[in-house]
Amino acid sequence: MGGISWIDVDEDSFNYRVLEADRPVLVEFWAPWCEPCQRMMPILEELAAEAGDRAVVARVNADDNRELLFRLKVRGIPSMKLFRDGRETAHLAGYRPKEELLRLLLREPEE
Template sequence: MPENPLITVTDENFADVVLGAQLPVLVDFWAKWCGPCRPLAVSLAELAPEFEGRALIAKLDSDENPETTRRYRVMSMPTLLFFRAGIVTATLVGLRPKNVLRTALTTAIDPAESYANR
């Protein structure tokens, strides 16, 4: 696994990297002071290779990028926003187990897939 398989996004590159992405994108809004953000980042880094070529997983430091954090009304850390074609399609707030993250990513890639597996 690469040292850091997660893409870092900022206020400056958010529009290009996230809103302009051809693939679905999960953005992890985190902060250095956030305890639950650390284990979540580990889970996301472990999942990134599994979803390579099907989805992007990005991190945005909310303290260093207040403009994007405000624009999407992120109030709690960690917050995960799922984007498809530049539109937020789902939100998860708080630490979640890796299997929940995997299911959410699978659904973000192909919403019909989540219904087929029920």
């Protein structure tokens, strides 16, 4: 398992870091002023550590990337979207427990 807990993604890096990734990517949309987002931070760190090299946990600052949120139809924060093979496969809103996110992130995709 690597030392990076998560990666920060923005409008410029979203395509190659998320859509072109060779493994599942869970993206959290957050803002520094959002208290539920702050409560998600330690959960995302643990999630990234447990997922290791099997998946990626990424974060998008909603304040700095409004066009990306509009394009992806993110209407509230914290929100999370799971991407596999360049496609959105799940969307979650609000605070979520680590176990739920880990199951979602590491489960085999359905055909």
